Amino acid sequence: MIVYILRRIGQSLFALAAMAILVFIGVFAIGNPVDILVNPEANQAEIAATTARLGLDKPLWEQFARFVGHLFQGDLGTSFVYGRPAMEIILQRLPATMELAVTALILAVVIGVPLGVYAGLKPDSIGGRSVMAGSILGFSLPNFWQGLLLILIFAVLLGWLPAGGRGETVEVLGIRVSFLTLDGLRHMILPALNLALFKMSLVIRLTRANTREVCLQEYIKFARAKGLSSTRIVLVHILKNIMIPVVTILGLELGSMIAFAVVTETVFAWPGMGKLLIDSINLLDRPVIVAYLMLTVVIIVTINLIVDLLYSALDPRVRLSQVKA
Amino acid sequence: MMKKSALLACLLAGATMCSSAGAADLAIGLKSEATSMDPQFHQLSTNTQVLLNIFEPLTKQDPFQKVTPGLATKWESVNDTTWRFTLRGGVKFQNGSALSPRDVIYTYCRVPLVVNSPSSFTIYTAAILDVTADGKNAVLIKTDGANPLLPTDLSNLPILSADAAGADATVTYKPGGKCEGMGKVPQSVDFNSPAVAVGTGPYKLDRFVRGSEMVLTRYDGYWGTKPDWDKVTMRPITSDGPRIAALLSGDVDMIESPPIQDLKRVKDAGFKVIDALSNRIIYLALFQDSKATAPNINGTNGKNPLLDKRVREAISLAINREAIVARIMGGYAKVAGELLPPPMFGTNGRAVDKYDPKKAKELLTAAGYPDGFEITLGTPNDRYINDSQVAQAVAQMLVRIGIKTKVDAQTASQFFSRRNKLEFPMYLAGWGASSGEMSSPLKSLVATYDKKTGMGPTNAGRYSNPEMDKLLTAAMSTIDDAKREVMLGKAEKMVLDDYGIIPLHYEQTVWAMKKGLSYAARVDQYTIASDVHAAK
Numbered sequence: 096m097i098v099y100i101l102r103r104i105g106q107s108l109f110a111l112a113a114m115a116i117l118v119f120i121g122v123f124a125i126g127n128p129v130d131i132l133v134n135p136e137a138n139q140a141e142i143a144a145t146t147a148r149l150g151l152d153k154p155l156w157e158q159f160a161r162f163v164g165h166l167f168q169g170d171l172g173t174s175f176v177y178g179r180p181a182m183e184i185i186l187q188r189l190p191a192t193m194e195l196a197v198t199a200l201i202l203a204v205v206i207g208v209p210l211g212v213y214a215g216l217k218p219d220s221i222g223g224r225s226v227m228a229g230s231i232l233g234f235s236l237p238n239f240w241q242g243l244l245l246i247l248i249f250a251v252l253l254g255w256l257p258a259g260g261r262g263e264t265v266e267v268l269g270i271r272v273s274f275l276t277l278d279g280l281r282h283m284i285l286p287a288l289n290l291a292l293f294k295m296s297l298v299i300r301l302t303r304a305n306t307r308e309v310c311l312q313e314y315i316k317f318a319r320a321k322g323l324s325s326t327r328i329v330l331v332h333i334l335k336n337i338m339i340p341v342v343t344i345l346g347l348e349l350g351s352m353i354a355f356a357v358v359t360e361t362v363f364a365w366p367g368m369g370k371l372l373i374d375s376i377n378l379l380d381r382p383v384i385v386a387y388l389m390l391t392v393v394i395i396v397t398i399n400l401i402v403d404l405l406y407s408a409l410d411p412r413v414r415l416s417q418v419k420a
Numbered sequence: 421m422m423k424k425s426a427l428l429a430c431l432l433a434g435a436t437m438c439s440s441a442g443a444a445d446l447a448i449g450l451k452s453e454a455t456s457m458d459p460q461f462h463q464l465s466t467n468t469q470v471l472l473n474i475f476e477p478l479t480k481q482d483p484f485q486k487v488t489p490g491l492a493t494k495w496e497s498v499n500d501t502t503w504r505f506t507l508r509g510g511v512k513f514q515n516g517s518a519l520s521p522r523d524v525i526y527t528y529c530r531v532p533l534v535v536n537s538p539s540s541f542t543i544y545t546a547a548i549l550d551v552t553a554d555g556k557n558a559v560l561i562k563t564d565g566a567n568p569l570l571p572t573d574l575s576n577l578p579i580l581s582a583d584a585a586g587a588d589a590t591v592t593y594k595p596g597g598k599c600e601g602m603g604k605v606p607q608s609v610d611f612n613s614p615a616v617a618v619g620t621g622p623y624k625l626d627r628f629v630r631g632s633e634m635v636l637t638r639y640d641g642y643w644g645t646k647p648d649w650d651k652v653t654m655r656p657i658t659s660d661g662p663r664i665a666a667l668l669s670g671d672v673d674m675i676e677s678p679p680i681q682d683l684k685r686v687k688d689a690g691f692k693v694i695d696a697l698s699n700r701i702i703y704l705a706l707f708q709d710s711k712a713t714a715p716n717i718n719g720t721n722g723k724n725p726l727l728d729k730r731v732r733e734a735i736s737l738a739i740n741r742e743a744i745v746a747r748i749m750g751g752y753a754k755v756a757g758e759l760l761p762p763p764m765f766g767t768n769g770r771a772v773d774k775y776d777p778k779k780a781k782e783l784l785t786a787a788g789y790p791d792g793f794e795i796t797l798g799t800p801n802d803r804y805i806n807d808s809q810v811a812q813a814v815a816q817m818l819v820r821i822g823i824k825t826k827v828d829a830q831t832a833s834q835f836f837s838r839r840n841k842l843e844f845p846m847y848l849a850g851w852g853a854s855s856g857e858m859s860s861p862l863k864s865l866v867a868t869y870d871k872k873t874g875m876g877p878t879n880a881g882r883y884s885n886p887e888m889d890k891l892l893t894a895a896m897s898t899i900d901d902a903k904r905e906v907m908l909g910k911a912e913k914m915v916l917d918d919y920g921i922i923p924l925h926y927e928q929t930v931w932a933m934k935k936g937l938s939y940a941a942r943v944d945q946y947t948i949a950s951d952v953h954a955a956k
Contacts, residue, residue: 131832136860178535
């Protein structure tokens with residue numbers, strides 16, 4: 096178990112290093128930040144001074160060496176635009192994104208699993224068919240378009256919910272969260288639904304397929320023959336066995352939801368990390384871009400690790416010590 | 421408890437009714453977000469327009485960018501290098517301390533001490549040699565040369581409270597960031613706290629949540645007209661569609677820069693749209709460095725046709741500006757014959773170049789290019805209103821007279837980097853004169869590029885006209901306004917009649933708001949909340 100975790104951490108460090116090199120060279124290739132940052136009225140001397148202050152007058156290898164040097168001291172660089180540590184800027188935005196991603200995940204599971212099980216148990220009923228048809232729409236319609244449509248219907252035409260923003264927040268342990276206020280919740284419904292729709296469709300399809308498969312298994316037939324109530328069969332025997340693939344997929348998807356909720360956050364002006372990434376790319380704020388992508392690697396790797404551990408909890412046949420990572 | 425039931429009522433009644441809890445609240449959707457609450461951190465219009473609600477400079481620019489009294493009631497030049505500013509009496513900062521020369525000295529002292537500034541304000545203070553108190557309510561400012569634009573420049577430097585910033589009892593000015601008595605200088609992040617971000621303006625900072633909102637509350641002790649709103653919320657909504665949606669759904673009361681193509685819908689939905697001519701000129705720059713080979717020009721045997729005045733004139737005459745304004749800009753622009761819309765300071769009333777493809781073709785033939793040549797037109801595609809569509813139209817018009825033009829459109833960050841590396845033989849860009857007068861575009865866009873004097877920093881066409889340079893330099897140290905205006909007008913005419921740069925149109929700035937609001941549209945494109953009023 097410990098060997099396994101250590102090995103995983105080693106792999107993660109390698110992925111992180113590779114990411115750092117790729118991203119650093121990548122952002123180096125796209126434009127000169129000073130051209131964007133400096134006021135147009137600035138003269139050549141001001142421009143040269145800014146370039147030197149940001150260290151952009153040095154060759155690529157020297158900039159990279161400096162970046163790595165600072166990295167080992169736990170410093171991911173200072174944002175060009177905000178003049179603050181890049182990590183601080185990103186972590187300020189993390190709660191908003193986490194909140195949204197977790198809400199979306201809960202929505203996807205709470206709505207997706209029951210619908211999927213239903214469609215799996217009654218594949219030929221009208222209900223089952225419509226669930227499946229709906230799920231096709233869910234993942235074939237582009238995310239931003241779904242978002243705009245949600246805004247158009249619920250905010251502009253009906254006026255039930257706000258069109259964007261985060262609403263009222265309260266501070267809990269120094270972190271601003273919005274799920275504890277009514278106004279915050281109202282602001283969260285549409286973006287969370289938008290982010291959840293695709294995952295929900297995925298969960299529905301996965302659950303349905305697994306339910307159908309599991310239903311044909313001997314132990315389900317045996318349970319029926321034993322005279323167990325169908326509620327118990329579904330809740331205990333079917334549900335437990337279909338959860339393994341669902342958890343795996345959701346784990347992977349949670350990582351991508353946190354890291355790349357860019358579209359939803361942009362459409363709903365949600366002040367999360369994804370929106371920060373887009374803004375930073377537009378402003379060529381290199382340290383923030385690099386730090387952001389490094390952080391996403393860490394998040395995704397961590398989530399994968401947790402999923403693997405959960406896996407063994409859900410399925411006793413999986414023994415981590417035997418898994419050749 | 422009150423709050424809860426109000427929220428519940430909101431939920432039941434729907435969003436439209438509770439976007440503003442009371443009648444005296446205002447919410448504005450902005451297209452970009454301030455990078456800091458420190459008025460000396462980042463020289464960026466996004467920051468300025470927000471911070472002018474909290475802080476006030478000695479001089480202000482009115483909606484037409486005329487310099488008007490701010491915290492100084494009057495100013496005069498004592499001699500060529502000294503200005504005297506008389507401070508307004510009875511002005512109190514939001515923390516209760518009275519405005520004094522010490523605050524002014526502290527403010528100008530702090531500019532070079534701001535660390536990590538992405539675009540420093542030192543361009544306004546570099547020439548200031550000394551700032552001293554002259555009695556209790558005036559300051560003397562000495563510059564290192566005659567600087568007629570000092571009153572304009574100072575409108576960019578809002579006055580901070582020396583008390584709130586923790587300065588000593590006396591602050592002494594020394595140039596180059598060596599002032600004495602500064603105490604511990606607060607840095608940009610400290611200004612997120614309302615205790616440090618203290619100005620004299622009509623609104624106080626309540627909170628700034630990066631990425632989410634900035635909330636201001638009224639300052640009852642304001643010296644001027646009492647503010648209209650109890651609370652002003654400004655939200656950054658960077659994408660056009662969601663910004664429009666926020667207005668239509670009632671989340672915000674007013675937005676800046678709605679996309680032109682959506683204006684009809686916004687009007688039909690019962691909103692008010694106002695627009696105003698801006699100081700932003702959209703122009704074409706042509707590569708005219710005689711010592712270097714022009715990039716991306718083919719079919720001329722290696723020669724640079726743009727060095728020939730006839731070719732430059734042909735390009736200007738080939739462009740149908742009226743059509744661009746009517747079709748692509750939807751009427752929200754004005755054809756341009758100068759670098760600033762008349763009657764702003766330094767304009768001379770030069771007529772717009774007439775669309776005349778026949779004469780253009782003749783000029784090309786006379787210049788030795790009867791079959792034209794091939795050229796690339798660089799343009800950003802997300803910086804100016806409909807920028808890449810305008811470039812496409814220009815390209816088609818040039819093709820009609822035989823100049824085969826290829827458009828190279830890119831996102832702004834890419835475009836400006838490549839432009840500054842001189843990769844385009846011809847490019848479309850815009851210029852907003854922050855000083856509201858002619859020396860700004862002349863100095864930056866067409867003066868000969870010179871690192872030593874700091875002239876022509878944005879002259880990526882490398883146009884050079886020594887005679888014009890001389891006239892401009894002379895004008896920039898002429899204190900007499902009337903004389904300076906004539907000189908600037910003459911210098912501009914020299915460049916434009918030489919077709920050194922080709923003006924296309926002036927952008928118009930658009931705001932959309934609820935009926936019942938009014939805003940004095942500004943030429944500098946700023947959205948200033950304290951200038952938004954409830955229509956009477």
